[in-house]
Amino acid sequence: MSEGPSTTSVHGGGHFDPAVGAASSPIYRTSTFRFATTDDLLAAARGERPGFYTRHGHPNFAAVEAKFAALHGAEAAVLFASGTAAFAGVIQALVSSGDRIVALADLYGGTRVLLGECARRFGVRVEYVPLAELGRLDRALVGARLLVAEGPTNPMLRVVDVAALAAAAHAAGAALVFDNTFATPVLQRPLALGADLVWESATKALGGHSDLLGGLVAGRAELVERVRTARKVWGAVADPETAWLLERGMKTLVARLARQSETAAALARWLEAHPGVARVWYPGLPSHPDHALARRLLGSGGAVVTFACRGGHAAARALADRVRLVGNAPSLGGVESLLSLPVLTSHAYLTPDERAACGVTDDLVRLSVGLEELADLEADLDQAMGASR
Numbered sequence: 001m002s003e004g005p006s007t008t009s010v011h012g013g014g015h016f017d018p019a020v021g022a023a024s025s026p027i028y029r030t031s032t033f034r035f036a037t038t039d040d041l042l043a044a045a046r047g048e049r050p051g052f053y054t055r056h057g058h059p060n061f062a063a064v065e066a067k068f069a070a071l072h073g074a075e076a077a078v079l080f081a082s083g084t085a086a087f088a089g090v091i092q093a094l095v096s097s098g099d100r101i102v103a104l105a106d107l108y109g110g111t112r113v114l115l116g117e118c119a120r121r122f123g124v125r126v127e128y129v130p131l132a133e134l135g136r137l138d139r140a141l142v143g144a145r146l147l148v149a150e151g152p153t154n155p156m157l158r159v160v161d162v163a164a165l166a167a168a169a170h171a172a173g174a175a176l177v178f179d180n181t182f183a184t185p186v187l188q189r190p191l192a193l194g195a196d197l198v199w200e201s202a203t204k205a206l207g208g209h210s211d212l213l214g215g216l217v218a219g220r221a222e223l224v225e226r227v228r229t230a231r232k233v234w235g236a237v238a239d240p241e242t243a244w245l246l247e248r249g250m251k252t253l254v255a256r257l258a259r260q261s262e263t264a265a266a267l268a269r270w271l272e273a274h275p276g277v278a279r280v281w282y283p284g285l286p287s288h289p290d291h292a293l294a295r296r297l298l299g300s301g302g303a304v305v306t307f308a309c310r311g312g313h314a315a316a317r318a319l320a321d322r323v324r325l326v327g328n329a330p331s332l333g334g335v336e337s338l339l340s341l342p343v344l345t346s347h348a349y350l351t352p353d354e355r356a357a358c359g360v361t362d363d364l365v366r367l368s369v370g371l372e373e374l375a376d377l378e379a380d381l382d383q384a385m386g387a388s389r
């Protein structure tokens with residue numbers, strides 16, 4: 001990427017149609033492609049020309065994949081039907097029965113559920129290392145195929161040292177697979193820090209409008225080709241209109257994230273002083289355990305703030321029931337502010353012990369900050385917490 005990220009987010013991967021001069025990419029609403037000759041069909045099947053059958057690839061997917069790859073400085077990327085499908089594609093491509101995966105315990109709950117399925121159903125061994133026990137990571141990695149990590153983490157916003165994780169994984173002959181959903185390429189580019197594959201739920205900040213599901217994986221061409229083959233074989237494809245919406249959303253990623261992070265930083269400070277709040281986790285605040293690392297790696301605290309309510313779970317639930325402007329919904333990264341209680345949503349399927357290992361308590365609220373005015377968000381949270389005091 002030679003130009004700046006704002007320019008790449010607008011122009012990267014777009015394809016200009018000289019026939020009509022449309023300023024945005026056309027949507028090719030097709031499941032298949034037709035050919036003048038069988039020789040042409042065979043050339044497309046070999047990947048020598050774009051468009052064969054949509055499960056294999058599609059021009060609207062290619063536009064998003066090229067934009068994501070450019071933003072991450074990657075050789076290649078591949079689009080999936082959801083973030084979870086993207087991670088499943090990585091596992092399907094790189095892991096076999098009998099292999100061992102080491103994962104940091106602080107992961108989105110759904111990622112842990114998927115790894116649990118791999119262990120129960122497909123004979124893959126999974127070992128979790130909590131962030132507090134990173135000292136035993138090198139030993140755990142001996143004989144492992146993959147190291148799975150995420151950062152900033154959902155929902156505690158823990159920031160991990162990607163370069164150190166990559167070095168540890170590589171020393172053991174393992175590959176580092178990194179979930180960058182909360183950072184996006186605007187805040188962090190894990191491939192440049194040594195990760196082998198980066199993936200993101202495009203459902204969140206990349207799409208940015210809470211109107212689509214998608215997932216993207218990027219990395220070296222050879223690895224991404226294996227993941228693309230997994231998409232073709234297992235079939236977790238997006239559709240052309242979703243890809244087009246995602247391309248449109250990604251054009252404003254840098255501008256949205258800048259404004260949302262600015263509002264989130266101000267809200268985090270406001271929450272820290274609020275009598276209804278027991279504790280705030282925001283990487284941009286000096287009180288966050290990884291503040292120094294966040295300053296070095298991310299440069300900004302991002303658009304999500306997590307806080308514990310004084311009054312425990314009942315107070316968190318009352319707040320969620322009383323917000324009017326902020327939505328009570330299990331997602332994040334959109335232009336509209338949303339909150340959710342991780343114990344009931346992102347981490348509902350973990351056992352209490354598993355939640356405790358990554359610091360997820362039942363008084364937590366995860367707040368994804370949108371593009372509304374700061375004062376309006378403060379007023380809404382204040383009335384919702386005031387009512388619960």
Ligand SMILES: Cc1ncc(COP(=O)(O)O)c(C=O)c1O
Pocket residue numbers: 082083084085108110150154179181182200201202203204213214215331346
């Ligand atoms: C950090 C993180 N990774 C992955 C996912 C899964 O993404 P999707 O819902 O698009 O499958 C989520 C969803 O909340 C998430 O928060």
